[in-house]
Amino acid sequence: MKQRIYVDTSVFGGFFDEEFSDHTIPFFDRIKNGDFVLLFSGITEDELESAPEKVKDLVKGISQEFTEYMETTEEAIDLAMEYIAEKVVGQTSYADCLHIALATINRADFLVSWNFKHIVNIQRIRGYNSINIKNGYQQLEIRSPREFETYEEE
Secondary structure, three states, rough: OOOOEEEEEHHHHHOOOOOOEEEHHHHHHHHHHHOOEEEEEHHHHHHOOOOOOHHHHHOOHHHHHHEEEEEOOOHHHHHHHHHOOOOOOOOHHHHHHHHHHHHHHOOOEEEOOOOOOOOOEEEHHHHHHHHHHHHHOOOOOOEEHHHHHOOOOO
């Protein structure tokens, strides 16, 4: 079974960002090759509405065969609000919390992000996962695209 990976908006932008592209482009190559199922949400769609055309074209270039759409539910909203209420992050990080909640509730194998301040951060990950466990969910593996690189045997 293919791993189901929730990708937040920062990863799409990272494809074209000089700092992140060396790791993001190979990650998207793996997505386009069908190595993973890409989990996509309404919050991601909303955030990408104001993205540059090249980012939108990247999204359109991913086969629907390798994607799974997730609806934003009351359950996800409640979990996102609990992350904020428990001070894992502040109120301004609501969208980030919704990404985490959607990935958690939909049992993503990984959430992938370049957001080191609010998401890919050991202190935050522990906070999100302690709330997930308290609420009966599994822990969520949160990583950057760099950790999905493949290395050739020499």
